[in-house]
Amino acid sequence: MRAALAVLAELRSLALGDEQQLTAAEERLVRAEKELAAARTACSSAQTRAEVSRRVAQGVQELLGDAAQPPADRPEPVRDRASARPGPAGAQPTMSQEILGFARTRGCAFVRREIARHLGTARPDLQPSGLSPELTRLVRTGELVRPSPGVYSIPAPPGAGDA
Structure with a gap:
């Protein structure tokens, strides 16, 4: 007991x-x-x-x-959504350019759902199934960062976190 x-x-x-x-x-x-x-x-x-x-x-x-x-x-800074990587004159921006343009314009972190909504409105011709692989590729190349699952942002400029 x-x-x-x-x-x-x-x-x-x-x-x-x-x-x-x-x-x-x-x-x-x-x-x-x-x-x-x-x-x-x-x-x-x-x-x-x-x-x-x-x-x-x-x-x-x-x-x-x-x-x-x-x-x-x-020169005046370029702020349009195709500013990520200009393509040939008159060509529509690629999915990467759309994503990076959205991220730069937004200026803060965003979730996958927000960029999917933006792409659905801005570029209905792009296939939604290509979004996740493209986000992954942009994170791998350092063009985006993923601070937590499903959250993305533009990386901080070098030295931005230094005191």
């Missing part, structure tokens, strides 16, 4: 430890979900501001005409 009581006490102790670990993990998850929500909100806000700024600049450039052309020694 003593042995059984000792085993019971040990099991209760283990159960209590497991409960404490579960509580700590749940609290960490809640904090992470709040942080993710805040990051998504900040990203969405930045994306909206960037789009508005781009449209305003484009409108002003149209109003100013030739006077708004950038100096020859400082």
Whole structure:
């Protein structure tokens, strides 16, 4: 009987430890979900501001005409979705170019579902079955990073994390 009581006490102790670990993990998850929500909100806000700024600049450039052309020694940055790797004139961007253009325009991490939705709208001629292999290839070549499963982003510039 003593042995059984000792085993019971040990099991209760283990159960209590497991409960404490579960509580700590749940609290960490809640904090992470709040942080993710805040990051998504900040990203969405930045994306909206960037789009508005781009449209305003484009409108002003149209109003100013030739006077708004950038100096020859400082070309205007390219921001269209084909900017990843320009192809032949008039050619539609490849899936890689679409993905990288989306990632650069977005400026923050995105999930596979978001790029799939974008491709379905921007390029319905592209096969959705090619998305996963293309994302994998872009991660392998270092053009994208995968901070966690199903989450992708443009890699940080060299030295960005250095203090």
